[in-house]
Amino acid sequence: MLRFIVRRLLQLIPILLGLSVLLFAWLRALPGGPAQAALGERATPEAIARYNELFGLDQPLIVQYLRFLGRAVQLDFGNSSRTGRPVTEEFLERMPGTIELTLFAMVFAIGVGIPLGYLAARKHGSWLDSASVIGSLLGVATPVFFLAYLLRLLFAVELGWLPGSGRQEVRIDATRITNFYVLDGVLTREWDAAWDAFTHLVLPGIALGTIPLAIIVRITRASVLDVVNEDYVRTANAKGLATATVRRRHVVRNALLPVSTTIGLQTGLLLSGAVLTETVFAFGGVGSAIFESIFARDFAVLQGFILMLAVVYVLVNLLVDISYGLLDPRVRVR
Amino acid sequence: MSIEDLPPHGADRTGQPVLEVDELTVTFTRRGEQSTRAVDGVSFAVAPGETVGLVGESGCGKSVTSLAVMGLLPRRGVQVGGSVRFDGHELLGASDRTLRRLRGADMAMVFQDPLSSLNPTVPIGTQVTEVLLEHRDMSRKEAVDEATRLLDRVGIPDPARRLKEYPHQLSGGMRQRALIAMALACSPRLLIADEPTTALDVTIQAQILELLKELVVDTGTALVMITHDLGVVAGLCDRVHVMYAGRIIESADRHELFARPRQPYTGGLLASVPRLDGPRGAPLHPIRGSARDVIPWAQGCAFAPRCDNAQDDCLTEVSGSTVPLEYDGPGRELRCRHPLSYPSTPAGATASGAAR
Numbered sequence: 001m002l003r004f005i006v007r008r009l010l011q012l013i014p015i016l017l018g019l020s021v022l023l024f025a026w027l028r029a030l031p032g033g034p035a036q037a038a039l040g041e042r043a044t045p046e047a048i049a050r051y052n053e054l055f056g057l058d059q060p061l062i063v064q065y066l067r068f069l070g071r072a073v074q075l076d077f078g079n080s081s082r083t084g085r086p087v088t089e090e091f092l093e094r095m096p097g098t099i100e101l102t103l104f105a106m107v108f109a110i111g112v113g114i115p116l117g118y119l120a121a122r123k124h125g126s127w128l129d130s131a132s133v134i135g136s137l138l139g140v141a142t143p144v145f146f147l148a149y150l151l152r153l154l155f156a157v158e159l160g161w162l163p164g165s166g167r168q169e170v171r172i173d174a175t176r177i178t179n180f181y182v183l184d185g186v187l188t189r190e191w192d193a194a195w196d197a198f199t200h201l202v203l204p205g206i207a208l209g210t211i212p213l214a215i216i217v218r219i220t221r222a223s224v225l226d227v228v229n230e231d232y233v234r235t236a237n238a239k240g241l242a243t244a245t246v247r248r249r250h251v252v253r254n255a256l257l258p259v260s261t262t263i264g265l266q267t268g269l270l271l272s273g274a275v276l277t278e279t280v281f282a283f284g285g286v287g288s289a290i291f292e293s294i295f296a297r298d299f300a301v302l303q304g305f306i307l308m309l310a311v312v313y314v315l316v317n318l319l320v321d322i323s324y325g326l327l328d329p330r331v332r333v334r
Numbered sequence: 335m336s337i338e339d340l341p342p343h344g345a346d347r348t349g350q351p352v353l354e355v356d357e358l359t360v361t362f363t364r365r366g367e368q369s370t371r372a373v374d375g376v377s378f379a380v381a382p383g384e385t386v387g388l389v390g391e392s393g394c395g396k397s398v399t400s401l402a403v404m405g406l407l408p409r410r411g412v413q414v415g416g417s418v419r420f421d422g423h424e425l426l427g428a429s430d431r432t433l434r435r436l437r438g439a440d441m442a443m444v445f446q447d448p449l450s451s452l453n454p455t456v457p458i459g460t461q462v463t464e465v466l467l468e469h470r471d472m473s474r475k476e477a478v479d480e481a482t483r484l485l486d487r488v489g490i491p492d493p494a495r496r497l498k499e500y501p502h503q504l505s506g507g508m509r510q511r512a513l514i515a516m517a518l519a520c521s522p523r524l525l526i527a528d529e530p531t532t533a534l535d536v537t538i539q540a541q542i543l544e545l546l547k548e549l550v551v552d553t554g555t556a557l558v559m560i561t562h563d564l565g566v567v568a569g570l571c572d573r574v575h576v577m578y579a580g581r582i583i584e585s586a587d588r589h590e591l592f593a594r595p596r597q598p599y600t601g602g603l604l605a606s607v608p609r610l611d612g613p614r615g616a617p618l619h620p621i622r623g624s625a626r627d628v629i630p631w632a633q634g635c636a637f638a639p640r641c642d643n644a645q646d647d648c649l650t651e652v653s654g655s656t657v658p659l660e661y662d663g664p665g666r667e668l669r670c671r672h673p674l675s676y677p678s679t680p681a682g683a684t685a686s687g688a689a690r
Contacts, residue, residue, distance in 0.1 A: 231450040237406055238445075239465045239516060240438030243430075249464070250453050257455070328455055329500040 001322075008318050012311065019310055020072070020303070024065050027299050033057070034081045037297040055081065068303065077304030082296045087304035090289065094305075095312075096179040097167050098285035101278070102270040104201040105209030110263060113213045117220025117259075118252070124225060132217055139214025148207040148280040155203055163200050165282040172196055204281040208274050212266040219262050223255040230254070257328050264320025271316060272309045351379035352524050352556040353403065353441075357416035360395070360402050364411055372398040374580035374631060375416070378573075380556040382523065385547075387559045387571035387588075389603075391625045395580040396560045400526045403558075404443055405433040420524065439469035442517035446529040448509035452501035458485075458512050459497030465519040484515040488545060507538035514545065525549070526558045531566065543569055564607050568592060573665075576600050579628045579636035582659060585667040596662060596673040598643045631656060635670070643672040 035051035036043065043051075052058045056067065071078065077087035120132040156164025167181055168174060174193035177184050182201070185194025227233065228251055236250040278287035286305055293301040325331055358376045363369035373395040380386045388396040401407045402414050405425060418425040420441060425433065437443075445451040453461060462481040466472050472480065478497065485493035488511040501509055510530060517525060527546060531539040547570055550557050559571055567574055567588065574591050576584040576599065584597040595601040602621035609616075623640035630636070634649035635657045647653040648671055662668035 231445060231447060232453040234406055235445060235451045235513070235516075236453070237434075238404055238437055238443045239468065240434045240436065241464060241468050242434065245464065245468070249456060249460075253455055254453065329457075330454055330502050 005318065005322075008314070008321075012314050015314065016307060016310060020069065020307060021065070023303055023306055024061070024068070027297075027302060028061065030297060032297060034297040034299055037295070038081055072304075072307065077307075078300035080293075080298055080301045082293065082298045082301070087300050090301065091286070091305055091308055093179050094284060094286045094289045095308075096183075097181070097283060098271060098274070098278070098287060100180055100182060100197075101201055101204055101208060101274065101283065101285055102267060104205030105270055106212060106263065106267050108205055108209040109212035109216055109266070113216030114220050114256070114259065117217040118224055118255075120217065120221045121224035121228070121255075129221075132221065136214035136217040139210050139217075142210065144207060144211065144274075145276040145280055147210055148204065148277050151203045151207050152280060162202050163196075164203060167200050167284050168193070168197050200283075204274075204277050204283050207280070208270060208277045212263075212270070215262055215266065216259060220255065220259050223258050224251060227251050227255045253327075257324075260324060260327055261320070264317065264324075268313045268316040268320075272313050351381045352421060353380045353558070354419040354422075355379070355399070355403060355417070356419070358399060358402060358418060359413075359415040360398050360407065361413045361415075362411060363413065372580055373402065376575075376577070376580075376582055377416075378575050378582070378585070380524065380558055382556050383550060383554040384573065385550055385557040385559055385571045387561060387567045387574040388577055389561060389564065389567055389574055390577035391562055393625055394577045396577050397528055399577075400443065400528050400558065400560050403526065404437060404441065406443075435469075438465050438522075439520040440522055441524040441526070442520070442522040444510075444513050444517045444525065444527040444530045447533050448506060448513050449501060449533070451513055452509060454501055457498055457500055458504065462497070462512070462516050462519060465516055469520045480519070481515075484519055485512065488512070488515045488518070489541070490515070506534055507541065510534060510538075510542055511545070514542070518549065521553055522555060524556045524558070526560065528560045529562070531561075531563070539566075546570065564603060576603070579625075579631065581631060581636070581669065582667070583637065583669040585659075587665050590666060594674075594676050596666070596668050597637075597670045598641045598672075598674055599637045601674045602640075643670075643674070645672055647671055 033048075033052075034055065034057065035048040039047055039051060049058070056064060059067070068078070075088055079086055080090060083090070116132055120129040123129050152164040155162045163169070172193050174181065174185060174190055174197075175188045177187055181197035182194050185191065185197055232254075233246065233250050236246045241250075272286075274285070275287040275291050277283070278285045279291050282288070286309065289301065290305055292298075293305070356377050358373055359371060360373040361369050361371045376395070376399055378386060378388075388399060390396050398407070403418050403425070405428070407414065414426055416426070420436065425436075452458070459478065459481055462484060463474070463477040466477040466480055467474070470477075481497055482493045485496055490496050490508055490511050496504065496508070496512075501512075504512065510533070514530070525546075530546070531542050534542065543566060546557065546559075549555055557570075559566065561567060571588050574586060574588055575582045576591075576597060578599055584591070584595070584600050586596075591600065592604065595604050599621070602619070605619040606621060608618060621640055622642075627639045628636040629639060629649075632650065634651070634653075635641070635644070638644040638648040641648070648657065650656050653671070657669050657671060659667050659669040662673070
């Protein structure tokens with residue numbers, strides 16, 4: 001087990017090296033540059049040259065890259081050219097927001113998706129089944145930004161039931177400990193702050209969770225339909241077990257194996273930044289940070305964020321692989 | 335008769351059949367398709383301590399018969415008719431609750447493919463104890479002890495360790511033994527074994543059959559053995575029903591059947607088995623055609639298209655009636671108008687091997 005984890009973590013090294021080269025090349029290939037973005041379109045060539053010299057952007061690419069790499073291994077990705085703050089600090093402020101949002105979206109997707117998919121399979125061929133199939137097709141097909149605007153317009157603007165932007169009301173002066181706003185509110189017993197941060201998660205969380213929800217419904221349904229025809233379910237029935245036992249131990253448990261893989265992959269995807277959703281809801285997570293940094297040609301933030309997200313993605317997948325072994329003894333890692 | 339040869343321990347209603355199947359029909363209907371009758375008027379009975387074989391090629395309806403008896407056929411698209419009585423109680427149309435109480439406790443089944451018949455994500459131990467916990471008043475600990483005893487009894491070495499393992503960690507033979515242990519957990523009065531040895535190699539096959547034989551002798555369980563393998567029949571069954579295209583076409587005592595098969599199909603089955611005591615290089619005699627070359631029973635004998643003895647009156651059109659299953663000497667029934675015949679022999683001669 002430990003060897004498996006270590007091996008997977010070692011695999012991170014070539015992944016990160018390759019990714020950093022690609023990133024570096026891609027960013028430099030963008031038209032314009034940080035100087036242009038920072039100083040505006042009418043900046044004089046002298047100003048731009050001075051700016052580049054200041055930030056080391058006048059050096060040959062290879063030197064820039066090695067210098068970047070040397071600092072990156074110490075978790076120093078430089079300072080944001082936009083805010084002047086260290087990239088790592090910005091990341092630690094933004095990432096918790098994305099994690100909270102992902103958790104909300106996935107809890108929503110799993111909590112609704114698995115029961116719905118299971119019911120659809122149980123009532124195979126009924127109106128509920130057809131509705132869930134069509135509904136999930138719609139869910140996958142609806143563009144996220146469209147759904148996000150729709151939700152915001154309806155529930156935040158028209159009805160005013162839920163907040164439609166940001167992570168917290170500005171007027172609430174909450175204490176920050178971990179930058180997980182909901183958690184901070186609970187830790188400091190500022191219940192109104194915790195609740196307020198939570199309500200800010202609802203709309204973007206639903207918008208973000210819709211695609212995973214639709215996928216989970218479909219996979220659960222198909223998987224349950226598969227498993228009920230398995231020989232071992234017939235064996236369980238032949239043993240005269242109570243229907244509830246057959247369902248719980250023999251159907252659901254096996255049917256959830258493929259679902260758990262999907263959940264893992266989707267969680268990884270959402271964690272690496274929901275650019276569209278976060279932008280629509282002006283939600284201060286990593287997604288909106290990346291979006292803003294691209295326009296500002298904020299190389300330091302882009303490089304740092306994307307590399308750290310890659311680490312997060314690999315770690316999430318590692319967790320998924322480990323937990324998969326808990327569910328399915330056949331793939332248990334030793 | 336061989337029933338008397340096997341004194342069934344613990345069975346007080348000697349002679350009274352445990353299972354009586356009467357005119358069982360199973361019809362599968364699918365929307366937009368013609369319905370198929372997989373089982374067509376099958377009747378047989380099994381007494382305690384008796385082993386009855388249902389023999390036939392793939393698709394002849396033997397497995398469907400067993401599933402119908404257990405009430406394990408899907409509800410949708412299946413019509414079951416006739417009667418299945420367990421201990422005199424009608425099972426067809428019985429409530430799901432009643433059936434669940436009987437299954438696993440009084441009647442149990444061993445399936446053909448042990449790997450797919452076991453849940454891959456649940457330890458063997460749980461799969462054994464769940465039957466005990468469901469049907470017997472046992473604590474978890476008692477159930478685990480009993481499961482250990484059961485695995486030991488079916489010949490699984492180191493049972494305490496095996497209980498914690500998963501199906502994929504066991505060998506094929508051990509998995510089948512584990513399935514048998516589950517079926518035996520509550521000492522059922524009826525055990526249906528659906529080709530329990532097809533997925534196993536020959537030496538393991540022999541061990542499993544030996545195990546089943548011991549069980550019948552030890553516990554007086556009524557055993558229904560479903561197989562296409564005449565070797566299994568020869569080693570195990572007291573009575574044999576040969577099925578073809580959903581109907582029984584010949585029923586006889588095992589020794590009678592092997593010595594003097596009457597239905598040309600049965601004769602063909604026996605002739606197509608290689609024999610060690612035959613002359614070297616003697617050719618095998620396969621039955622010509624395939625199981626698909628059948629005609630519906632309403633039009634005549636379903637086996638007629640493949641039969642060497644077939645004549646015009648095997649067809650309903652010519653004879654004016656379908657071929658009935660008729661009395662064919664003591665303990666024998668036959669569905670055939672032109673059976674294989676044998677020069678008359680003194681009654682005891684061929685049955686000399688009947689006492690085991």
